[in-house]
Amino acid sequence: MKHRFSFLPQAVTAWRDSDPQQAGRLGTVGKFFAAMLLLTLVARGIAGASMPRITVGQASAGTITRSSTVQGSISVQGGTPISVPEGLLVAEVTATAGQHLAKGEAIARFDAAALAQAIAEKQAQVGQLETSAAQLSDPDQADSFALQQAQQQLDRAYADTRQTWQAGEETVAKAQQQRDEAQSALRALQSQPAATPESAEAERQQQIAAAQSALDAAETALAAAQESAAAANKAATDTAQNYEDARDSAAHSYRQSAADLAKTNAANQAQAAVTRAQLDAARATLDALQALEQAGGVLTAPADGTLTRLDLAAGQASSAVAGLLADETTGSVLTFSLDREAAGLATVGTSVTVTQGSRSAQTAITALADPAEDGSVRVTALLDAGGWQAGAASVELRLNAGQYPQCLPATAIQTDSSGTFVYLMEEQSTLLGRQNVLVRLPVTVEAQGDGMAAVSGSISGQVVTGADKPLSAGAWVRVAS
Numbered sequence: 001m002k003h004r005f006s007f008l009p010q011a012v013t014a015w016r017d018s019d020p021q022q023a024g025r026l027g028t029v030g031k032f033f034a035a036m037l038l039l040t041l042v043a044r045g046i047a048g049a050s051m052p053r054i055t056v057g058q059a060s061a062g063t064i065t066r067s068s069t070v071q072g073s074i075s076v077q078g079g080t081p082i083s084v085p086e087g088l089l090v091a092e093v094t095a096t097a098g099q100h101l102a103k104g105e106a107i108a109r110f111d112a113a114a115l116a117q118a119i120a121e122k123q124a125q126v127g128q129l130e131t132s133a134a135q136l137s138d139p140d141q142a143d144s145f146a147l148q149q150a151q152q153q154l155d156r157a158y159a160d161t162r163q164t165w166q167a168g169e170e171t172v173a174k175a176q177q178q179r180d181e182a183q184s185a186l187r188a189l190q191s192q193p194a195a196t197p198e199s200a201e202a203e204r205q206q207q208i209a210a211a212q213s214a215l216d217a218a219e220t221a222l223a224a225a226q227e228s229a230a231a232a233n234k235a236a237t238d239t240a241q242n243y244e245d246a247r248d249s250a251a252h253s254y255r256q257s258a259a260d261l262a263k264t265n266a267a268n269q270a271q272a273a274v275t276r277a278q279l280d281a282a283r284a285t286l287d288a289l290q291a292l293e294q295a296g297g298v299l300t301a302p303a304d305g306t307l308t309r310l311d312l313a314a315g316q317a318s319s320a321v322a323g324l325l326a327d328e329t330t331g332s333v334l335t336f337s338l339d340r341e342a343a344g345l346a347t348v349g350t351s352v353t354v355t356q357g358s359r360s361a362q363t364a365i366t367a368l369a370d371p372a373e374d375g376s377v378r379v380t381a382l383l384d385a386g387g388w389q390a391g392a393a394s395v396e397l398r399l400n401a402g403q404y405p406q407c408l409p410a411t412a413i414q415t416d417s418s419g420t421f422v423y424l425m426e427e428q429s430t431l432l433g434r435q436n437v438l439v440r441l442p443v444t445v446e447a448q449g450d451g452m453a454a455v456s457g458s459i460s461g462q463v464v465t466g467a468d469k470p471l472s473a474g475a476w477v478r479v480a481s
Contacts (some may be wrong), residue, residue: 052469055479056462061457062407065398066345066449072336072395074356074388076306079324082107086290086297088318091116091297096321097310098390099359101301103336108312109321110297119293122286123316129279139265142258150250154243161236175225179218303327306390316420332383334363334394340375343368345399352381355417356393386445401447404454412447414464420445423464423471428474438464440473 002146009062076096095101125408195201291297299322301307308330310323331369334354338346350365362382370376412422443455464471 002220007377039375051476051478052471053465054425054464054471054477055466055480056467057409057412057464057465059406059408059459060456061405062360062366062452063399063403064407064447064449064452064454066342067396067398068338068342068400069394070338072334072354072391072393074332074334074354074383074393076308076326076330076388076390078328078330082299082302082322082325083288084312084321084322085118085285085292085454088118088292088315088322090312090314090318093310095301095307095311097307099307100389101302101307101325104271104302105301107299107301107307107310110292110299110318112297114296115289115293121220122282122289126279126282126286129275129282133272133275135280136268136275140261140269141256142261143371146256147247147250147254150243150247154240157236157240157243161240163235164232165229168225168232171225172222172229175218177180179215179222182211182215182218186215196328217464230404291400301325306330307336308390332388332390334381334383334393334395335378336379338379338397340371340377342399343371343375343377344380345401346379346397348378350397350399353396354381354383354393355396356388356391356445359388380462389427398450401449402454403444406456406459407452407454407466408459408463410448410451410453412463413443413448413455414471418442420458423473424459425462425479427465435476436478438471438473438475438477 036263070450090108091111091253092109093107094109095105095107100109178229186208189204189211192204240304300310303325305327308324308326311319312322334352346365346368349370351362353362353389354358354364363381363383365379367380369379408422414421414423419442421440421442424441425436426439427434428437430437440458441457443457443459445453445455445456464477467477468480
């Protein structure tokens with residue numbers, strides 16, 4: 001290269017020597033172009049220094065989400081009933097529904113005079129029920145005296161009947177024997193041959209007549225004995241039958257009385273069970289009244305928890321349940337409201353983050369109420385047990401506004417009196433060379449949220465997403481490094 005152009009200095013020198021004025025004009029032209037070059041560089045430097053610095057991006061498919069923070073309210077639900085003696089005059093209420101109570105913290109105070117009167121009445125009721133329960137528990141027995149007496153009389157009648165029969169048998173047997181002996185004597189005399197002489201026969205006949213008379217008398221006596229024995233037996237049997245009938249009547253009366261008493265005893269036993277249950281309840285109430293008196297008439301929380309319901313009012317009589325106390329294992333309910341736009345994006349199952357004090361947790365929407373007149377919607381979500389207290393809480397939501405094919409940073413969206421638009425950056429030729437020039441492109445915003453916007457229309461190229469100075473269509477810009 002050095003040898004190729006070594007003739008140039010000699011040529012220039014020869015040309016200048018041949019026409020000195022031509023060389024001066026060439027110098028002037030050179031100075032002019034040098035000045036123009038300097039001015040161009042200065043102008044480009046000044047223009048570059050004054051150009052807005054921009055950031056650019058590309059439209060792309062994406063999801064538009066909308067985050068918001070609202071104030072909600074936590075209420076503890078359910079709980080264990082707080083028992084209190086019924087009918088006591090409430091002098092003062094020191095707690096409110098929704099308040100978190102520590103064990104032993106006061107809920108209400110009862111009138112001392114009314115409490116003392118209630119204790120006295122309950123003690124009297126307990127004594128009365130104890131007496132009634134003891135009486136009803138002791139079964140009655142049927143009176144067997146009449147039956148025993150009738151049986152004894154019947155036993156004596158049976159004995160008398162046996163004695164009468166035996167006596168009659170003995171009398172009849174004795175008469176029978178006498179008759180038999182008389183008959184034998186007669187037959188013996190009659191069986192003898194006629195005696196001789198006649199005097200002896202006459203004597204024999206006299207003896208036979210006497211024996212016949214004795215037999216007749218014995219037979220008469222036997223018949224009388226038999227008749228007397230039969231009459232005595234009948235009389236004794238009739239007497240025994242009468243006593244037997246009396247015994248049977250007494251037995252029937254006894255059995256009927258025993259059956260009636262068995263029914264009465266069964267009814268009494270059932271009533272005794274009811275009375276004992278009433279007695280147990282009365283004793284429990286008396287214990288509660290006396291415990292309340294020992295506490296100075298002050299009802300306190302039986303454990304740590306939230307008072308979800310309070311049924312006591314100063315100046316009124318107490319009910320059997322003073323309220324409900326929920327412990328740490330009881331779940332809570334979160335409620336909050338969403339405006340019309342946010343409510344249109346929320347659904348059952350939408351995740352929310354709730355914060356109360358230092359506690360924060362995620363849950364999901366479980367119910368949405370019907371819209372109110374202003375379009376707002378009441379929302380409900382359930383909270384796990386533990387750590388929550390009734391009161392205010394902060395609720396954060398991130399709602400899904402949908403999937404869109406063209407999404408841009410929200411800073412790219414511009415608005416003026418002519419409508420909504422974005423700036424595209426295009427490289428164009430200018431007097432100062434190739435420059436980045438802004439081109440206005442109208443767009444329609446379909447959705448916007450969380451720093452992003454979805455737009456309709458076809459967008460190609462680089463979109464201005466931010467600038468350090470105001471922009472306008474046709475302006476030159478430079479991209480921030």
